[in-house]
């Protein structure tokens with residue numbers, strides 16, 4: 001598979017309804033007036049908290065002075081001059097507007113802290129999210145633990161209505177698919193400190209032809225997390241991490257920059273969000289092991305880019321050493337803040353299915369933070385009453401970088417890292433995943449499965465998906481290949497609602513697609529290659545070429 005590396009790395013609504021939704025859009029959640037009465041927002045004024053009564057009164061009177069055009073939909077557009085009658089102060093930008101509206105609210109009642117990731121041995125250890133810490137006192141991974149009792153004072157209907165009310169708006173910061181779930185992510189951060197590109201809210205694509213023609217399925221979906229600001233799901237976590245760094249710097253914590261090791265996507269996201277906030281970014285990349293499109297992203301965003309003669313695992317060791325010695329904040333998913341953003345993709349999937357839970361969710365795995373993030377998002381939805389179950393999770397790895405698969409096959413006994421070999425799924429060429437414990441927990445608690453895909457399988461699966469109108473990255477190919485295997489084995493039934501998570505945009509990996517369609521990969525059949533026909537520029541040759549491909553001609 002020598003060529004894999006070389007190739008990839010070459011260089012509606014009534015006026016009143018509108019007002020109610022507007023309240024939901026801006027607020028920190030309503031102050032609790034009694035247990036499990038979240039729907040007070042929709043009841044008579046006598047059961048609303050006083051601050052909310054005053055706010056609604058003020059909004060109503062503004063609305064009476066400025067009735068909205070009948071075409072304005074729920075919530076409107078916060079950039080517009082008339083939003084359900086709530087006229088924006090002329091010189092305000094969306095952050096100013098959020099600040100003004102936030103001032104009329106009581107402080108948030110929600111909180112979160114770091115605890116050791118130790119589900120089987122609970123401890124009393126905890127740390128403020130304002131501490132700069134990545135491991136527990138005895139070296140365990142950390143987890144962000146939310147005050148679930150406070151969140152549970154609101155029922156599932158409340159949360160569903162709140163989250164639904166925020167979709168598709170430009171209200172700061174809730175226009176983001178991540179920050180629309182702010183109370184479950186980083187409840188205490190000031191809206192002013194948030195660094196967001198309105199990430200998330202990604203397309204959940206009904207893979208009709210791929211499902212029907214290749215798998216005989218009619219309920220297959222692809223969650224396109226890669227159709228995003230920097231072209232991968234990493235934006236979901238990075239907005240959270242960089243926002244917290246922004247806060248820490250404002251709190252005068254000594255942080256000169258933020259750093260990561262990367263197979264290309266984490267570095268792209270870190271660089272973009274840091275550039276947006278004016279924070280230095282430092283990225284360690286394995287030389288010649290990431291795609292050109294990925295490499296150019298941190299360069300263009302002004303990051304300090306170190307191309308290192310090692311693999312991702314080597315870069316990871318180095319960035320951990322460096323961040324221990326100098327005040328550079330670690331941005332890899334070892335840092336549990338990242339997973340708080342990434343888990344919103346799971347919440348979003350439930351939301352997009354009108355709060356129904358799919359049967360299966362298939363996620364490609366490398367450093368293994370994302371599979372846990374998905375588990376956590378689904379588990380929070382269940383615990384807080386938005387859904388009644390969690391889906392079965394499948395983690396899909398490239399056979400060339402399959403430490404989790406081997407661990408699963410060994411009955412979860414004695415995990416050993418591997419030396420990851422080159423794979424077209426270059427962003428998951430990882431042999432020593434930092435989140436192994438988190439991943440095992442997620443899979444064990446979701447009746448999960450681990451699958452692997454050979455280079456041929458993953459490239460063919462990606463090409464087949466493209467032939468049905470997608471443009472998938474090789475990592476998505478790994479997940480699609482796992483789906484094909486599980487269908488063939490009869491584990492996933494034809495009627496099972498299944499979601500494949502597409503983690504990056506295919507346009508980041510065009511070199512491998514070009515090689516595949518040119519049939520330039522010696523070890524691979526490239527069964528679905530569609531090379532261009534080289535044809536003389538005369539009518540006869542053109543007609544011959546068309547007849548060769550269109551038998552009906």
Ligand SMILES: Cc1ncc(COP(=O)(O)O)c(C=O)c1O
Pocket residue numbers: 232263265266333364365366367368369370371427428473475503504
């Ligand atoms: C495109 C892509 N897909 C999948 C993954 C795997 O995610 P995780 O490292 O959280 O397992 C990564 C990064 O590792 C990635 O960049």
Ligand SMILES: N[C@@H](CCOP(=O)(O)O)C(=O)O
Pocket residue numbers: 260261262263264265266267331332333334366367369427428
């Ligand atoms: N694929 C990742 C690898 C690092 O993963 P992380 O989630 O721990 O940052 C990348 O793009 O760098």
